[in-house]
Amino acid sequence: MKVVENLLGKVRPAFEKGGKLEKLYPMYDALETFAFVPDHTTKRGAHIRDSIDMKRTMFLVIVALIPALLFGIYNTGYQHFLALQQEATFMEMVLFGLWKTVPLIIVSYGVGLGVEFIFCIIKGHAINEGFLVSGMLIPLIMPMDVPLWMVAIATAFAVLIAKEVFGGTGMNILNVALTARAFLFFAYPTKMSGNKVWVSTEGGTAVDGFTGETLLAQAIENGANFYDTTGAYYASVSDSFMASFLGFIPGSIGETSTLAILIGAAILLWTGVASWRIMLSALIGGAVMGLIFNILGPQVSPDNLYLQVPWWHQLVMGGFMFGIVFMATDPVTAAQTFRGKVIYGFSIGILGILIRVVNPAYPEGIMLAILFMNVMAPTIDHYVVQGNINKRLKRLKTA
Amino acid sequence: MSKAIKIKKGADIKLIGEADKTISAATRSTVFALKPDDFFGTIPKLSVKEGAEVKAGSPLFYDKSRERVKFSSPVSGEVVEVMRGAKRKILAVKVLADSETRYEAFTPWTGGSDRDALVDTMLAMGLWPFVKQRPYGVIANSEDTPRDIFVSFYNSAPLAPEAAFLLESEKENVQLALDALNLLTSGDVHIGVKKGDSFFDSLTGVKKHSIQGPHPAGNVGVLIHHVSPINKGEIVWTVNGMDLAIIGRSLKAGQFKAERTIALVGSEVEKPQFYTTMIGATMDSIVGGKLKGSNNRIISGDPLTGAAVDTKGHPGFYSSQVTVLPEGDHKKFFLTEGWLAPGFNSFSLSKAYPSWLNPGKKYRLDTNLNGEERAFVVTGELEKVFPFDIYPMQLIKSIMVNDIDAMEKLGIYEVLPEDFALCEFACTSKVNIQQVVENGLADMRKEFES
Numbered sequence: 001m002k003v004v005e006n007l008l009g010k011v012r013p014a015f016e017k018g019g020k021l022e023k024l025y026p027m028y029d030a031l032e033t034f035a036f037v038p039d040h041t042t043k044r045g046a047h048i049r050d051s052i053d054m055k056r057t058m059f060l061v062i063v064a065l066i067p068a069l070l071f072g073i074y075n076t077g078y079q080h081f082l083a084l085q086q087e088a089t090f091m092e093m094v095l096f097g098l099w100k101t102v103p104l105i106i107v108s109y110g111v112g113l114g115v116e117f118i119f120c121i122i123k124g125h126a127i128n129e130g131f132l133v134s135g136m137l138i139p140l141i142m143p144m145d146v147p148l149w150m151v152a153i154a155t156a157f158a159v160l161i162a163k164e165v166f167g168g169t170g171m172n173i174l175n176v177a178l179t180a181r182a183f184l185f186f187a188y189p190t191k192m193s194g195n196k197v198w199v200s201t202e203g204g205t206a207v208d209g210f211t212g213e214t215l216l217a218q219a220i221e222n223g224a225n226f227y228d229t230t231g232a233y234y235a236s237v238s239d240s241f242m243a244s245f246l247g248f249i250p251g252s253i254g255e256t257s258t259l260a261i262l263i264g265a266a267i268l269l270w271t272g273v274a275s276w277r278i279m280l281s282a283l284i285g286g287a288v289m290g291l292i293f294n295i296l297g298p299q300v301s302p303d304n305l306y307l308q309v310p311w312w313h314q315l316v317m318g319g320f321m322f323g324i325v326f327m328a329t330d331p332v333t334a335a336q337t338f339r340g341k342v343i344y345g346f347s348i349g350i351l352g353i354l355i356r357v358v359n360p361a362y363p364e365g366i367m368l369a370i371l372f373m374n375v376m377a378p379t380i381d382h383y384v385v386q387g388n389i390n391k392r393l394k395r396l397k398t399a
Numbered sequence: 400m401s402k403a404i405k406i407k408k409g410a411d412i413k414l415i416g417e418a419d420k421t422i423s424a425a426t427r428s429t430v431f432a433l434k435p436d437d438f439f440g441t442i443p444k445l446s447v448k449e450g451a452e453v454k455a456g457s458p459l460f461y462d463k464s465r466e467r468v469k470f471s472s473p474v475s476g477e478v479v480e481v482m483r484g485a486k487r488k489i490l491a492v493k494v495l496a497d498s499e500t501r502y503e504a505f506t507p508w509t510g511g512s513d514r515d516a517l518v519d520t521m522l523a524m525g526l527w528p529f530v531k532q533r534p535y536g537v538i539a540n541s542e543d544t545p546r547d548i549f550v551s552f553y554n555s556a557p558l559a560p561e562a563a564f565l566l567e568s569e570k571e572n573v574q575l576a577l578d579a580l581n582l583l584t585s586g587d588v589h590i591g592v593k594k595g596d597s598f599f600d601s602l603t604g605v606k607k608h609s610i611q612g613p614h615p616a617g618n619v620g621v622l623i624h625h626v627s628p629i630n631k632g633e634i635v636w637t638v639n640g641m642d643l644a645i646i647g648r649s650l651k652a653g654q655f656k657a658e659r660t661i662a663l664v665g666s667e668v669e670k671p672q673f674y675t676t677m678i679g680a681t682m683d684s685i686v687g688g689k690l691k692g693s694n695n696r697i698i699s700g701d702p703l704t705g706a707a708v709d710t711k712g713h714p715g716f717y718s719s720q721v722t723v724l725p726e727g728d729h730k731k732f733f734l735t736e737g738w739l740a741p742g743f744n745s746f747s748l749s750k751a752y753p754s755w756l757n758p759g760k761k762y763r764l765d766t767n768l769n770g771e772e773r774a775f776v777v778t779g780e781l782e783k784v785f786p787f788d789i790y791p792m793q794l795i796k797s798i799m800v801n802d803i804d805a806m807e808k809l810g811i812y813e814v815l816p817e818d819f820a821l822c823e824f825a826c827t828s829k830v831n832i833q834q835v836v837e838n839g840l841a842d843m844r845k846e847f848e849s
Binding site: 004005033034035036037038039040041042043044045046047048049050051052053054055056057059060126128129130168169170171270271272273275331332334336337338341381385388389391392393395396 | 412414557628630631632696698702703704705707722724726727728729730731732733736737738739742745746747748749750751752754764765766767768769770771773774775776777778779780782788789790792793808809810816820821823824825826827828829831832833834
């Protein structure tokens with residue numbers, strides 16, 4: 001490490017004021033502060049500071065994403081060979097998954113960090129760590145066969161329009177990763193929905209009966225009568241629930257396994273990085289909406305089988321869990337007050353299930369629900385804080 | 400009358416270097432100094448010139464906007480230097496002490512109901528600066544009558560000395576000072592005491608509140624907030640519990656008796672213990688020869704709110720604690736000590752570091768910022784260590800954009816920078832929150848007072 005320190009010290013003059021590469025200082029700074037926590041000491045106020053910093057926080061989110069990523073890699077290969085009905089070993093599945101997934105991650109990070117670096121150089125800011133998480137989230141919410149150039153455009157769009165124009169990290173209104181997905185969803189719907197994109201059948205022909213539909217698409221026609229990638233029906237609802245909970249279903253790379261997501265959630269909640277208020281209230285919101293449909297569905301619209309998908313099954317389908325664990329809890333775009341977080345989370349749960357069921361054109365209701373609530377979050381906070389202000393004013397009047 | 404206050408939000412940061420309960424005399428300092436910067440919101444005007452002879456209790460300077468508020472020399476001797484900084488700002492007025500202290504004589508006060516006489520005596524003697532006002536945390540205006548007066552005897556800050564120990568032999572003086580405070584307010588004198596601390600039971604004429612919970616439970620701001628919060632237009636006064644000893648002692652004798660006991664603490668002190676010294680003594684007379692290394696941060700006050708002072712400097716006017724910590728001015732490799740290290744010797748209020756595994760462990764924390772300043776990203780962490788019914792993040796942001804109206808609505812009158820010290824410690828984005836709050840209070844004061 002002394003070697004690294006000396007090397008960094010040696011090239012430093014070139015990046016400092018008056019040096020040849022003066023303009024690239026934010027890049028140098030990012031590299032140096034990545035390797036070493038700088039020797040900055042406290043000048044005013046508290047002389048000692050908590051060990052936590054933005055890098056540690058963001059790193060913990062990445063760690064929490066790892067189970068979902070690993071399972072996603074495996075499941076990409078698993079679904080592929082299942083659709084082709086080819087025998088494959090575990091390693092072959094993983095290798096196929098890696099072959100599909102790694103390029104997405106590289107493109108997402110490359111483009112996103114590139115845009116971020118350019119902005120920081122123009123504005124002379126230090127590079128913020130926020131995109132380390134967004135850059136991992138983006139590939140996890142994409143279908144594995146999405147063309148790389150689309151990912152590149154979507155990432156650039158999201159970083160520019162959702163984040164940098166609002167002033168960069170900490171100032172954005174919309175979740176960056178979800179903006180990327182929403183952009184693709186509306187700009188290139190054929191690559192982001194339907195039944196062709198969720199299972200890669202590259203290099204072979206799918207078996208008879210193959211359907212690449214996600215459970216969300218199946219539920220529109222069949223309700224809870226689900227079938228797997230080969231077209232074989234699950235024996236019971238609890239079987240399809242289990243497959244869905246464990247993640248052996250088609251879908252975006254990181255979203256299929258509720259179990260892997262829950263491991264991530266446990267990490268986020270235990271370390272306190274994400275808000276349990278948001279996660280819990282969103283979960284309850286989703287369950288409540290599902291329950292309402294279960295109760296009212298048979299009476300109001302007996303033909304709509306989607307309404308009858310059991311509420312507990314709704315929660316493990318599609319991107320609902322991934323959304324409420326990793327997207328809704330983004331502290332910048334969520335509500336900031338404790339009470340606001342509860343309202344915000346609950347609304348996401350309600351809306352996520354509502355949109356998916358009532359408007360089958362938008363199967364991924366959770367994405368739209370979170371983006372909508374991102375926009376509403378400041379308003380929620382405003383009223384929560386106003387309540388505190390009113391309490392203070394009332395005290396003044398009675399005093 | 401006693402009322403229990405239970406605080407849940409907050410945190411006790413456990414540091415190495417708590418003081419042994421022994422008291423020794425510190426080395427006698429030859430030069431004493433008063434620093435106008437210790438008195439927030441004061442514009443100093445000199446009462447003396449270099450070379451003048453002063454007695455203990457003679458004014459060295461006074462406040463330009465409130466001329467009756469005088470700042471007195473703690474010792475007798477010759478004014479040897481008026482230290483000035485940029486724009487001729489007065490940094491310190493130094494007095495070379497006589498070997499025997501000669502005192503300016505004032506009328507003693509040992510009781511009675513003549514409020515004006517008491518105020519005059521306190522002003523003349525230089526005791527008035529011990530009385531502070533909320534909002535703003537400035538020295539009280541002697542022409543106001545405060546709604547109530549609050550005193551906290553619970554020092555909950557890291558490594559802070561126990562009030563009962565510091566005041567052990569001063570109970571009568573404390574009682575006299577409380578009697579004086581009772582005369583100053585039209586309301587009550589409220590005292591905050593750590594739960595289970597019976598030393599203060601015998602004090603009379605006050606409303607006692609027992610406080611339980613982690614730091615900042617002992618902050619007088621927390622006491623006020625939970626007893627009777629400050630509304631717009633109201634004024635309350637506060638006095639440090641430790642300073643009551645000086646007030647009582649001086650009132651009784653009719654002389655400004657500036658002796659105080661301070662705790663010398665921190666991981667870099669060879670033998671942490673208590674020392675008797677006087678206000679304005681040099682730092683060297685307290686820490687000289689008692690420290691471990693040489694690259695230290697010497698703090699007058701506690702590690703969360705104190706001021707950095709070098710050995711040639713002087714501890715703050717209000718300070719009963721000197722804390723010495725290692726400087727953190729070295730780079731930390733990310734895998735061994737930095738953000739990706741396991742970090743068994745790092746302390747964090749979050750569970751991002753394993754310090755939660757060992758709640759009893761005491762830490763040797765240095766002054767490294769442990770990161771760089773960033774935009775506010777993480778939410779909810781400030782609220783966990785802020786036991787007020789106030790939204791800290793929203794208040795801080797309103798100060799940052801200088802929205803006076805919002806600051807007022809969000810409760811800035813009820814807080815001082817020290818109440819945000821733990822928020823500043825916890826902040827992932829490394830924002831200097833106490834500085835922000837101080838700026839906000841200064842702006843408010845400029846807006847509403849001439």
